[in-house]
Amino acid sequence: MALDVPERRAVLVSDFDGTLARPDFYHLVRQHLVPPGTPNFWDAYRVGKMTHFDALRSFFEAAEGGEAALRGILDMIEMPAQLADHLERLRAVGWDVLLVSAGCSWYIDILLARAGVNLPCHANPGRIHDGRLIMERPTASEYCCHETGIDKAAVVQGLLQQGRKVAFAGDGFPDFEAARLVASDLRFARSDLTIACRKADVPYRPFEDWSEVAAALLEEPA
């Protein structure tokens, strides 16, 4: 997928799971496909013995049921209604959308295709091998990092350094470092990201549905 964002246009950098797509692919996989008795890899993550990337990768690899079951999970995920229309209207007023995700492009690509949209996306590559979802670090990406695979803050920083106007939308603790880089009126948060922002005294605009972010940016000169 092309990662080019046309020069000089404003960019909404958006997280995918829990922000654009609801609920998180990971949450559904853990709930429905990861067998009981699987270690809670987040325990190792919390004490610094495992990276966020490796914890997530381990849960995905533990999921049973093969590709059919993994694709079945995608049927439980909702994308914003009229997403293509939102994107078209944003483009018309000068805003492009760039996705950043610590998740896996295997399911992101399928969900975007189902929604009938084509968006540039920085995420971790993945494939199905022997019925398991194998997520890999994006070693070819200039934004590759050991901790989460994709360094969202580096993506935002790069765009800001090009002199672009940048908005950010996210819902998780790992979104905080990227979110804090943008202007407060262009920082959109829900769920855990609001907790992280409040804790650090960083102002944000709350949202529930991604379409609220799109509507807010339509009012914002690009």
Ligand SMILES: [Mg+2]
């Ligand atoms: Mg998220």
